[in-house]
Amino acid sequence: MTDLRLRDLTVRHHGPRGPVTAVDGVSLDVPSGSTLGLVGESGSGKSSLARAVVGLAPVHAGRVLVDGREVRVRTVRDRRRLGRLVQVVLQDPDTALDPRMTVRQTLVEAATVFDRLDRTGRAERVTGLLGLVGLDPRLADRLPRQLSGGQRQRVAIARALAVGPGLLIADEITSALDVSVQASVLNTIRDLQRRLGLSMLFIGHNLPAVCHVSDAVAVMRHGRIVETAATETLLRNPRHRYTRALLDSVPRLRGQR
Numbered sequence: 001m002t003d004l005r006l007r008d009l010t011v012r013h014h015g016p017r018g019p020v021t022a023v024d025g026v027s028l029d030v031p032s033g034s035t036l037g038l039v040g041e042s043g044s045g046k047s048s049l050a051r052a053v054v055g056l057a058p059v060h061a062g063r064v065l066v067d068g069r070e071v072r073v074r075t076v077r078d079r080r081r082l083g084r085l086v087q088v089v090l091q092d093p094d095t096a097l098d099p100r101m102t103v104r105q106t107l108v109e110a111a112t113v114f115d116r117l118d119r120t121g122r123a124e125r126v127t128g129l130l131g132l133v134g135l136d137p138r139l140a141d142r143l144p145r146q147l148s149g150g151q152r153q154r155v156a157i158a159r160a161l162a163v164g165p166g167l168l169i170a171d172e173i174t175s176a177l178d179v180s181v182q183a184s185v186l187n188t189i190r191d192l193q194r195r196l197g198l199s200m201l202f203i204g205h206n207l208p209a210v211c212h213v214s215d216a217v218a219v220m221r222h223g224r225i226v227e228t229a230a231t232e233t234l235l236r237n238p239r240h241r242y243t244r245a246l247l248d249s250v251p252r253l254r255g256q257r
C-alpha cells in the first residue's frame with residue numbers, strides 16, 4: 001500500500017515562447033488503497049502533474065511525497081527505485097509498447113526488473129498477469145500489432161502491475177480506445193484496484209468515467225484544483241461553477257442523477 005501527497009506542486013515547462021506554468025501550486029492526497037480521480041479539460045495540466053510525480057516533467061516548486069518521503073528523481077537509479085512503488089499507464093498503448101516484443105517478452109522484462117524468476121516462475125507470472133487484466137493466456141506470444149487497441153491497453157496495465165507497485169497513475173487510459181471497449185477497461189481497472197488494494201490516481205477528461213472508478217475527485221482547471229470532494233458529493237452537490245459546467249455538459253449523467 002502506497003500513499004501519494006502533493007504539496008503546492010508547480011510544474012513549469014520551457015516552451016519555445018518561454019516558460020509555461022502547467023501546474024500551479026497543486027496540493028492533493030491519494031490515501032493508501034483509494035482512488036483519486038483528476039478531471040479537467042485538455043491543457044488543464046493533468047498530464048504534466050502525472051509526469052512530474054515520476055520525474056518526467058520538471059518540478060519547479062513544491063513537494064511530491066510517496067509514503068511520506070519526498071521524491072526527487074534525478075538519476076536513472078532514482079527512477080528505478082520509484083518505479084517499484086509507482087507505475088504509470090498512459091493514453092496510447094501503441095506508443096507505450098515495444099512493437100517488436102511479444103506480450104510474453106514485455107511482461108517478463110517488467111516482472112524481472114526487481115525479482116529473479118526461473119523459467120517456470122516466468123511462465124506462471126505471465127499467465128497470472130494476463131488473467132488479472134482479463135486476457136486469454138494464449139495471447140502471450142502475439143506482437144502488439146496482432147492485438148486490438150483494448151487488448152494492447154490491457155497488456156500495458158499488466159506490464160505496470162508486473163513489478164507489484166503500490167500506486168498506479170492512469171493517465172487517460174481509455175481515451176484512445178473505441179467507445180465500445182472503454183467501459184470494460186474501466187471496469188477492469190476498478191476491479192483490479194479493489195482486489196489488489198492499490199492506490200490510484202485516475203486522470204481523465206470524461207467526468208462520468210472518472211467518477212465511475214474514483215472514491216474522490218479533484219477538478220483541475222488552468223493548472224489549479226478548483227474543487228475536491230468525495231465522488232458522491234461532487235455529483236450531488238458540485239460547488240464550483242466549472243464542476244457544474246462539466247456535469248451539465250454530460251446529458252447522460254444528468255439523466256442518472
Ligand SMILES: Nc1ncnc2c1ncn2[C@@H]1O[C@H](COP(=O)(O)OP(=O)(O)OP(=O)(O)O)[C@@H](O)[C@H]1O
Pocket residue numbers: 013014015016020021022040041042043044045046047048049205
Ligand atoms: N513539454 C512541454 N513543453 C512545453 N509546454 C508543455 C509541455 N507539456 C505540456 N505543456 C503545456 O502545459 C499545459 C498543460 O498541458 P498538459 O498536457 O499537462 O495538460 P492536460 O490536461 O494533460 O491536457 P491533455 O489532456 O490535452 O494532455 C498546456 O498549455 C501545454 O501546452
